[in-house]
Amino acid sequence: MSAFSDALNVTAAGLKAQATRLRLVSENIANADTPGFRRKSAPFKLEQGEGTLDLVKTGRVQFDRSDLELIYDPSHPLADESGHYEGSNVELVIEIADAREAQRSYEANLKMFDQTRQMSSSLMELLRR
Numbered sequence: 869m870s871a872f873s874d875a876l877n878v879t880a881a882g883l884k885a886q887a888t889r890l891r892l893v894s895e896n897i898a899n900a901d902t903p904g905f906r907r908k909s910a911p912f913k914l915e916q917g918e919g920t921l922d923l924v925k926t927g928r929v930q931f932d933r934s935d936l937e938l939i940y941d942p943s944h945p946l947a948d949e950s951g952h953y954e955g956s957n958v959e960l961v962i963e964i965a966d967a968r969e970a971q972r973s974y975e976a977n978l979k980m981f982d983q984t985r986q987m988s989s990s991l992m993e994l995l996r997r
Contacts, residue, residue, distance in 0.1 A: 872991075874921055875984040881923035882977035885912055888926045889970040896958045897967075903939075903946050905956035907932035907963075932957050 892908045899905040910926040934957050942951035 872984055872988045876981060877921065878923060879977045879981040879984065881925065883974060883981065885924045885926050886970050886974040886977060890967065890974065892929065893963050893967045893970060897960065897963050900956055900958040900960060900963075902956055903944075904936065904954050905958065906936070907934075907956070907958045 888910055892910055896907050908929050908931060910929050912924050913927050914922040915925045916922060936954040936957050938952045939955045940951050941947055941953065944953050946953040
């Protein structure tokens with residue numbers, strides 16, 4: 869394989885991994901007020917690609933095992949006899965920070981993909997001469 873296709877494969881894998889991360893962050897934010905919801909995340913891991921090429925992939929989705937927030941609302945249908953129910957363990961500040969980091973990483977991979985494509989086009993143009 870050429871260096872160009874290797875670079876495109878690496879950046880495409882990075883784009884896919886960051887897109888998965890953004891999807892999970894979006895799900896976490898959407899369910900921040902859902903009682904009993906646990907924050908989701910997916911760890912990154914390296915997988916062997918073609919030849920000696922390592923590609924980043926996302927692992928299995930994991931649920932945050934930290935304690936759920938206890939909310940006092942005796943009128944809530946899920947409230948126990950003391951008037952409490954379990955909320956979610958999603959913290960919006962953390963999710964926003966994760967979303968920004970994933971967005972910037974996605975943009976960096978996209979820029980690398982575009983640069984590789986432009987270099988490949990320039991090389992093809994030079995070879996035509």
